[in-house]
Amino acid sequence: MGPVTEYLGFQIIRDRTKRTMVLHQLPYVRKVIKRFELEQVKPAKTPLPAGYIPQKAPLDYNATPGTRQRYHNQNVSIYVESN
Numbered sequence: 126m127g128p129v130t131e132y133l134g135f136q137i138i139r140d141r142t143k144r145t146m147v148l149h150q151l152p153y154v155r156k157v158i159k160r161f162e163l164e165q166v167k168p169a170k171t172p173l174p175a176g177y178i179p180q181k182a183p184l185d186y187n188a189t190p191g192t193r194q195r196y197h198n199q200n201v202s203i204y205v206e207s208n
Contacts, residue, residue, distance in 0.1 A: 161199055 131138055138147040158164060188196075 153165075157199075 128139060131137060134194070135148045135150055136154055138149075139145070158166075
């Protein structure tokens with residue numbers, strides 16, 4: 126059978142001589158990016174910088190129905206496909 130290279134959607138890269146293992150979901154991430162047409166979006170570094178303090182949205186802020194639907198679809202897609 127050979128060494129495991131994929132398990133439950135995770136790709137596995139092992140280097141036995143260095144005793145390291147890398148898990149990633151790059152094919153899945155690419156699929157989600159393509160589905161939501163985000164190929165041209167600039168990447169953001171994560172995690173957030175040290176000392177970052179999130180701010181509340183202004184009280185009068187109200188997302189458009191389209192923005193709310195897109196956010197919902199992206200989050201449901203990530204949740205459903207990761208389980």
